[in-house]
Amino acid sequence: MDDKSPYLHPEFETLSREDIQKLQLQRLQATVKHCMNSPFYKKRFEECGLKPEDIKTLDDLRKIPFTTKQDLRDTYPFGIASVPLRQCVRLHSSSGTTGNPTVILHTQKDLDEWANQVARNLWMVGLRPDDVFQNSSGYGMFTGGLGFQYGAEKLGMLTVPAAAGNSLRQIKFIKDFGTTAIHAVPSYVTRLYEVMQEQGVDPRRDTKLKVLAIGAEPHSEEQRKRIENMMGVKAYNSFGMSEMCGPGVGFECKEQNGLHFWEDYYIVEIVDPETLEPVPEGEIGELVLTTLNREAMPLLRYRTRDLTRVLGHSCPCGRNHVRLDRMRGRSDDMMVLRGVNIFPIQIEKILMQFPELANNYLITLTTDEDNDNMTVEVELEDMFTDDYARLQRLNKDVTRALKDEILLTPHVKLVAKGTLPVSEGKAVRVVDKRKVYQ
Amino acid sequence: MTIKQISIFIENKSGTLLKVLNVLKEANIQIIASTISDTVEYGIYRIICDKPTEASNLLKQNGISSITNDVFAIELDDTPGQAATAIQNFSEAGINISYMYSFLVGCKGILIMRTNDTDKTQEIIKLKKMKTYDLA
Structure with a gap:
C-alpha cells in the first residue's frame, strides 16, 4: 500500500452508498445462510417461520428477531457459534459477572478481519508502517489489548504491548522507543500526562507523539479537547465492543466529526429502545448491529444498548460509511467507568453480603480532574458498635469486596438508615454526574 | 461500676445532630455528658443521659440508629x-x-x-x- 494513500482499503472505504448497500445485501444473505449452522439461530428462525431465502432486500433484515446479551448468556458458552469449535482459534469473554459471562469465538479469518478493521482505522488517522504504536490498554480478555495489537501489527507498525499501568515505564517507552501513537482509555491518558508533568516531561518537546486513540470509556467532546491540549496531539475516538469483535467497529477520521462505522462489516440500525422501531434519521436511539463478515459467531441484529444517532453518510474524507455520534448513554443500567463495564446489580450483590448494611444504596459517578470516580453510599442496617474503628473496618471491608467484584476502587460512604431513596419500584440507584452524557 | 451510654451514628452534615437532640428534648430527657468525634464523613455521637432506656426507644421510633453499651x-x-x-x-x-x-x-x-x-x-x-x- 502506498503510504500517501489516505485509504488502506480504498476498494471498501470509498464505496458509494449504493455499492455499500449492494455489498451489504450480498453479505447479509450469506451471513443468514451461514447462521443456520448455529443451533441458536436455527431454532430461532424456525420459531418465527423465517427462512434464509426470505431475506431478499436489506429491509427484510427487520423480519429477523433481535439478539440480546441475555441470548449470549443463555447459550453460554458455545451455543451461538456457527462453526464447529475446532475451527475456532480465539475466545474472548466479558468481564461482567451478572449471571453467565458472554463468550465470543473467533476463527483465524475472524481475527484477520478484525485486525483489518483496526488497521484501516489507524491508517485513516495518518499512521503508517514507520510509526511506533504503544498500546497502553489492558490485555487479556479485554479486547482493547489484543485487538489493537494485531491491528497495529497488520498495518506494519512497530507495536509495543505496554498494557495499562506503570506510568513511569510507559513514559520511558514513549521516549526511548520514539512512540508516535498511543491507544488508551481517556482517563489513563490524563494519568499519563500527570506523571509526565511530575517527571518534567513535556509531551510536545520530549516525545514524538502525533496520534492518540481513545475509547472503551464514554467521554465528552470537552474531555477530548482537554486531552488534545495536554498532549499536544489529536485524539481520535474509537468504538468497539467484544460482541462485534472488539475495537475497530467504528473510528473517527481526521475530520473528527462522528465515528465511521464500517458498513462492509456491519449493518447499523438505530431503534427506539421501547418500541424497537427505527427512529427517524438523526434522532437518538439504541444502536443495533448485524455482523456481515464473521465466521465463528455472526450476530444478527444485536442490541448493543448504546444510545447514539446518525450524523450523516457522507464525509469530506471521501468515505460514505455511516457516521455516528459519540455514545450518548445506555438503554440499560450498565455503567462504563475507566473502561470497565459495571452493572448496579454487581454492587448490590456485594453490599447485601454484609449484614451490617441495609438494602438502600446509591451509586454516584463523577468526573474529578478528568478521572471518573464512583461513590457508593450505603445505609447502615443498625448501629452495631460504639467503636469508630469498627465502622472504619466495615468501610474498608466493603470497599475491598467491591473492588474484587468490579475491579475499581469505589469511594464507600456509610450513611444513616432512612437517608437514601427507598428501594421500591424504580428507585434511583445510579446518579451519573459525569459530563460525558450532557 | 458501669453506666449506660448511647452511641448514635451521625453523618457529617448540618441538621443531623439537631434531629437527635430534638427527639430527646421532646421527651424531656436530660443529657448529662456527650462527646462527638471530628471525622470526614461520619462520626459517633455518644451520650450519657438520665433515662437511657427511654431515650434508646425514642430514637428507634424516630428512625435513628443507636446502640446502648x-x-x-x-x-x-x-x-x-x-x-x-x-x-x-x-x-x-x-x-x-x-x-x-x-x-x-x-x-x-x-x-x-x-x-x-x-x-x-x-x-x-x-x-x-x-x-x-x-x-x-
Whole structure:
C-alpha cells in the first residue's frame, strides 16, 4: 500500500452508498445462510417461520428477531457459534459477572478481519508502517489489548504491548522507543500526562507523539479537547465492543466529526429502545448491529444498548460509511467507568453480603480532574458498635469486596438508615454526574 | 461500676445532630455528658443521659440508629493529678483505653471510658478500690 494513500482499503472505504448497500445485501444473505449452522439461530428462525431465502432486500433484515446479551448468556458458552469449535482459534469473554459471562469465538479469518478493521482505522488517522504504536490498554480478555495489537501489527507498525499501568515505564517507552501513537482509555491518558508533568516531561518537546486513540470509556467532546491540549496531539475516538469483535467497529477520521462505522462489516440500525422501531434519521436511539463478515459467531441484529444517532453518510474524507455520534448513554443500567463495564446489580450483590448494611444504596459517578470516580453510599442496617474503628473496618471491608467484584476502587460512604431513596419500584440507584452524557 | 451510654451514628452534615437532640428534648430527657468525634464523613455521637432506656426507644421510633453499651464511669476528686493516678492503674495492668471523656457532677469529676478488656478493667477497679459513679 502506498503510504500517501489516505485509504488502506480504498476498494471498501470509498464505496458509494449504493455499492455499500449492494455489498451489504450480498453479505447479509450469506451471513443468514451461514447462521443456520448455529443451533441458536436455527431454532430461532424456525420459531418465527423465517427462512434464509426470505431475506431478499436489506429491509427484510427487520423480519429477523433481535439478539440480546441475555441470548449470549443463555447459550453460554458455545451455543451461538456457527462453526464447529475446532475451527475456532480465539475466545474472548466479558468481564461482567451478572449471571453467565458472554463468550465470543473467533476463527483465524475472524481475527484477520478484525485486525483489518483496526488497521484501516489507524491508517485513516495518518499512521503508517514507520510509526511506533504503544498500546497502553489492558490485555487479556479485554479486547482493547489484543485487538489493537494485531491491528497495529497488520498495518506494519512497530507495536509495543505496554498494557495499562506503570506510568513511569510507559513514559520511558514513549521516549526511548520514539512512540508516535498511543491507544488508551481517556482517563489513563490524563494519568499519563500527570506523571509526565511530575517527571518534567513535556509531551510536545520530549516525545514524538502525533496520534492518540481513545475509547472503551464514554467521554465528552470537552474531555477530548482537554486531552488534545495536554498532549499536544489529536485524539481520535474509537468504538468497539467484544460482541462485534472488539475495537475497530467504528473510528473517527481526521475530520473528527462522528465515528465511521464500517458498513462492509456491519449493518447499523438505530431503534427506539421501547418500541424497537427505527427512529427517524438523526434522532437518538439504541444502536443495533448485524455482523456481515464473521465466521465463528455472526450476530444478527444485536442490541448493543448504546444510545447514539446518525450524523450523516457522507464525509469530506471521501468515505460514505455511516457516521455516528459519540455514545450518548445506555438503554440499560450498565455503567462504563475507566473502561470497565459495571452493572448496579454487581454492587448490590456485594453490599447485601454484609449484614451490617441495609438494602438502600446509591451509586454516584463523577468526573474529578478528568478521572471518573464512583461513590457508593450505603445505609447502615443498625448501629452495631460504639467503636469508630469498627465502622472504619466495615468501610474498608466493603470497599475491598467491591473492588474484587468490579475491579475499581469505589469511594464507600456509610450513611444513616432512612437517608437514601427507598428501594421500591424504580428507585434511583445510579446518579451519573459525569459530563460525558450532557 | 458501669453506666449506660448511647452511641448514635451521625453523618457529617448540618441538621443531623439537631434531629437527635430534638427527639430527646421532646421527651424531656436530660443529657448529662456527650462527646462527638471530628471525622470526614461520619462520626459517633455518644451520650450519657438520665433515662437511657427511654431515650434508646425514642430514637428507634424516630428512625435513628443507636446502640446502648455499658461503659465504665470512674469518680475522681476534682483536684489536679487525679486522672493521671487513675489511668496509671490501668496502664500498669496493660489495659488499653478505646475512648474516654469526662464531665463534672458537683465537685466530682467523672471519667467515662471504654477499654479493650472489660473483665480486667473491673478487676483493677476493685483491686485499687477506685470509686465508680452511678446515675441513680
